[in-house]
Amino acid sequence: MTDDQLRRWADLLCDYCLGVKPGEVIALGSELEGRPLVEACYRAIVRRGAYPVVRLDLPGLAEYFVEHAPEAMLSYLPPLSLYEAQAVDARIRIAAEHDTKAMSRVDPRRQAAVDRTRAPLRREAMKRRWVLTQFPTPAYAEDAGMSLAEYEAFVGRALFLDRDDPVAAWVDLGRSQAGLVEFMSGVSDLHIEGPETDLRLSVAGRTWINSDGRRNMPSGEIFTGPVEDSARGRLRCSFPVCRGGREVSGIALEFEGGRVVRASADSEEAYLHSMLDLDDGARLLGEIGLGLNPGIDRFTGSILFDEKIGGTVHLALGQSYPETGGVNTSALHWDLILDLRRGGRITADGSLVMEDGRWLVG
Template sequence: MIYDPVKHAELLVDYCVYAKGGERILVAASTLALPLVAAVHDALLARGAMPIVRLEYPSQLDDFIRLAPKALLANLHPVQLAEVESLDGSIRVLTPTPPSNVAPDRSALYRRTLAPVARERAKRKWNLTLFPTAYSAQASGMTLQAYETFVANAMFLGDADPVARWGEVRAMQAQLIERLSRADEVRIEGRGTDLTLSVKGRVWANSDGKRNMPSGEVFTGPLEASANGVIRYDLATVYAGREVSGIELEFRDGTVVRARADVGDDVLQAALDTDEGARRLGELGIGTNFGIQRASKNILFDEKIGGTVHLALGNAYPETLGTNVSALHWDMICDLREGGRILLDGEVFQESGRFV
């Protein structure tokens, strides 16, 4: 199918942030996403909401982090926080561009500075989505037309009623959560991976497209001191504008005690030094979207691949009852589709990427 920014905008406005008259909704994106931004702007106005549009040129954030004096990177301007406090919701649009040459330690510093903004934004309606760009197509090994189709299909934009399809996703994931909620211990086994952690007493969230579009995952916050063992993340990710791949982590009583990456190890080490909470897990997520079967080097899509798990270092989501606090939240993906397993209290829950 052909990607249609108007259909995408309608799904974001009506379903993801369910905009109401009088609400202030931030629309943040780069100029690469202008067709989608314009469609979202018009859709919000048609529903009586007030769009607050924030546009950047594609490398603006990287340029700021790279060139700004450290005093600017380390100090949050009151207006930045006040604006988020004035909002009812936000829609942020990713527009992938080539990797940057920003120093990882400077990115970590600015991430710590913006942590209060991120916490305030999380208290309101929010959605993170993607507009297909030429670079994102190239990075995924597709033509732009093929990538646009990939994006549209992942969001069900070609369906007569995309909202109904996301309702089906919600119902399927509710069945998984019913079983997961009875588990105390989760064990993940795979190539280079044998990790156990506890989810006893924690809440599993049903990610049905409201916060991420596309979506398709269930997630929780593991007990902060429970992770023990090793894990290898098979799929490459892009973090702080840099590609990182071949990540291996060893946990002892919830804390990363050894870490390495085949590519981008300096980015990984800087991220781990972000703050005290950066070496603990904030999220365990299980991908359920079997309509996404190929990696595209974009976490918004890749963490939803059916048959994968992702474990995020850093900040936990409060609705899961996770308590880890950090300016970092980095999802890393472990592919279990070739012989991997998830066990719940010793019982196989998923094998070779399929729920048993």
């Protein structure tokens, strides 16, 4: 990406997303391949009179720890890590993987143990201002079936960096999404239908959040937390789900009383079950989100982008976002995407509100 794009991206993260103020401590974490954006963000943070704390991971080290550390270490959380999570004012996380399949070589039970151990870090991070973005690497481009140049252009469009004023573009999207938030705030029951999907759930009394790029960059969705015991029916994921270096395809789930009671997958089924058994909250839905970003129109294998595809719905197993009114707790938060652009529909309190990916309200 060009220096100008990197500067605009860093300014977007520091100003629009976080509102960095003088004297604040900003954690800045990434992998080695994210260095160009890390450097741009470092300079932007310093120019605003704040203090950057950089954590740059090297390829292969995280996998080595999960694979080779003694069992006791997998359940140990260094106090320093928790202190840092509590001490910073805000956090920028730049995903920049060198090998998106690296964790697929690790025993999923050991990976699940590490996920449980690090849950307190995630809870602390959620209490503070944070933003997640993703730097275009050759690995992400390969997963998306694009050349690196094509993928960089795709990322630029998804973040509105191709617009004259990216901030104004995000403000406009936020305004358009606000109308749908207003409508959905009066809805109690949702019925989602699509290919091999027939699922009912309640959102009565829950708060819908307008995700306009403040936390995820890019964003372009609205979301809430379903009533925990309300989901009933079945779903089948439209796309493979990529998590922990694994590509889990053909996920099919059946819900009763809010819980997953049956689960299968065409690939990595053992990993799917290990995640569902992670803890008591992993079989409940913690989020329903509606994808609305016009700049994201294709599946790329990266959930940060794919859950925002216009005309899709994503349902997350596990941890709720407390601001929605959701109360489920879990070390898991795993988004599953339903593509409703062909043969899909959503009914709200008995009225058709979305068909074939097109919203009829809001």
